Amino acid sequence: MTPHSTRIDVVMHAIRTGIASRTYLPGMRLPSVRAQAKAMQLSVSTVVEAYERLAAEGIICPRPGSGFYVTGPAAPLALAEIEPRQDRDVDPLWISRQSLETDAGILKPGCGWLPASWMYEAGMRRALRAMARADTVELAEYATPPGLPALRLFLARRLAATGIDVPAEQIMLTESGTHAIDLICRFLLEPGDTVLVDDPCYFNFRALLKAHRVKVVGVPYTPAGPDVEAFGAALQAHSPRLYITNSGIHNPTGATLTAVTAHRLLKLADHSDLVIVEDDIFADLETSPAPRLAAFDGLGRVIHIGSFSKTISASLRCGYIAARADWIDGLTDLRIATSFSGGRLAANILLAALTDSGYRKHMDTVRLRLAEAMDQTLPRLEALGITPWHVPRSGMFLWCRLPAGAEAPAVARACLQEQMVLAPGNAFSHSPDAGRYLRFNVAQSTDGRVFEVLARALRG
Template sequence: MLMVSLDNAQATPLVEQIVDAVRSQIDDRILRAGMKMPPIRKLAESQQVSRFTVVEAYDRLVALGYLRSRRGSGFYVAPRREGGEGRQLASTDRAVDVAWMMRQALDGGADQIKASAGWLPPDWLDEDGLRRHLRSLSRRPDARLTAYGTAQGYLPLRQQLQVKLAEFGIGAAPHQIVLTEGATRALDILARHLVKPGDTVLVDDPGYFNFFGNLRLQGAILVGVPRKVDGPDVEQLEALLAHHKPRVFFTHSVLHNPTGANLSPGVAFRILQLAEKHDFLVIEDDTYADFHPHATTRLANLDQLNRVIFVGSFSKTLSGSLRVGFLAARPDLAAELTDVKTLTSVASSEFNEQLVYQMLTDGHYRKYLDRLQGRLAQATDECLRMIERIGLEVYLEPKGGVFVWARPPGFEDVAALASAAAAQNIMLAPGKVFRPQMQPSPWLRFNVAFATVPAVERFLGETLGGCPT
């Protein structure tokens, strides 16, 4: 039986009062492992506090390893481990659920159908171009092949990125750009520097799941901001900000992963207004930028790297094997983040940065992207037609990129559907993996370059009782 006595007059916030009461009753074994916690609504009513307060308290207790949430069922006291150990490991456990899924995607054999992968098939990429640049790099007398690179990364590539960002309307001098081992490492370095254990971080719901795992590893408390077709739901964001003090909002503006949606200018402006008012930083992940055929809105375009830190990558268009990504930030932040990079990996691979630089500057990257965008548009059409034949509902028709977000009618959660697909070696990513607390979701992410094969349509048609052609 949970006993809480809250005191509005106390300096300690109500959320912390609940957290403390629950923790001490679990520590004292008044609440025992497996016991069900009062439902959020009920506790909120009995204590005369808002549901937000209870949600945040429960979230923190989950992050601390005191509670576990069970899908559709509620919150339970977590199994006890000796010492303080269990509590800290628990958050890693949850982070690792995500890592496990990622590992499945990376390590899946050649016969696995990666119908929901986050990247393109290798043979869609410019392998010949890469081979040609390898040979040319091997002959350049000025190639630096053996020495450590500089802390911030290969200067000519940073200068090239300055030009690229200027095309997006973002002003960033080379000293504001830090090269990293892919976008995920850029996000990792940001989390290391900006997020302390126990900090609240706002994330897209749904959003990039591997980074949710990274944030959990860092001890962050994740609060999801629902996505709409024009970007994060700013009404909900404002309501959340009445109850949370986030340090950072991590979001994805262009060809959002997983929904494929773009940010509208009006929503971008409101987010930046709220960031100013509530004093948080925004990390804008732009991993899929080069798949978008047209100019579109970015937060960093409005804000000019004042409150926004911009993250990009060449893993999707050039090579996931090279591990070249970058971040762009305010000069003072860029310097600090360079130091964090140095402490965590000395330097990134200048060797690979030289290769990417050569590929960007020899003039054919733009033409290559045009072809790729054309091929993706065609695959997207095919995927949308397949989805229509099977009878799934599409979230939106994406303006580019690799993702289609769709749901079968009548499902509350598609986790079991994804498991059945996995048994046939078809990798389907169920919506719950993109949600910050792995809440149930009826949505599926399709990768248009992989999903339009007969096996996927057959599986979905048969399983959902549709009429596959």
């Protein structure tokens, strides 16, 4: 032991003792490096080294711009640090970033949305021209707290058609579907709560829930919805506060909740006072409507959310929440406090596009193109030994199993070298065999090069 390392040990010992004696409580900031050095009459570099070694041991942790803190329940919010840093290829945020970095040259069969050319471009152009002639207040003023009344009224009528009976007063507009879920989590959750998700589930649910510092428990998903027995066991074991799911078209499996599963889920939820968030952003891609938990439950404990980023435009941000009146009131307060007002312009453009006589026809075409792309993609994948876990009846997703011996992270890495972004199963699930799966988007897999690159990656 060098004299220098002894001095480092002295500092480390002092901090450890301070923590053991609860002089330094979890979440508390340690004396600054300078202050500590002065107090112990040691050099700043000695203290820096000691702090960094303690941080490496996980006893304390650095916080950007603010020194070192005692590790504990109150840890800093660096999403990448909340869980041990995974392989970046299966890190949810990394996949989002890759998919969002638009570059015309990149193939994106792992991407979660339709190509730009499949979106409702003509309707957007018409809506923008109409807005250029709108009243001054529509162009210049903040939105009313719950958002554009005419759009909320339209959404209420739309929801009624799927069996969800909700007055416009119980609908609040948000910036996006993700923003809707985020507001609900802020409203209902506290750090340390438990949330159920499907296993596999949309990877950004996990990233979002990390930001809320809650515990996430996955319930195995079946082609008929979540496994009801496992769901009941999870309620017993974890007393979760919330369950987040897609009922129309499930991401990533493309499966659809059945009416029987919906009934059983809700019965279990009733017994456990569980709140359910039903994320319905793929509604307009359905060829035949699936049961909606919100319709069965009548918005008692189910909160229904949606947006049009998957069918009209992702460039335009607007989502919504349909929920109990008292919750909408609290969510509106929270929304004002955290983002003041919603996008009145965006809501107007969206309303114009939705009520445009061309939207229905546009969606007919999209569903047809999706069905064709699904029919073409399945055999091309099967030729490579990649088999569907389930053949969805609608939507863009195909959840597929790789041939024996292939590992999704390695395949994804190899494909990225060839400018192609995949969505490896580990990003959607923490179960042991998740690395055998990939999520494909059939609308992003119409280019034959997708399968050439895949074939090379599988040959390794």
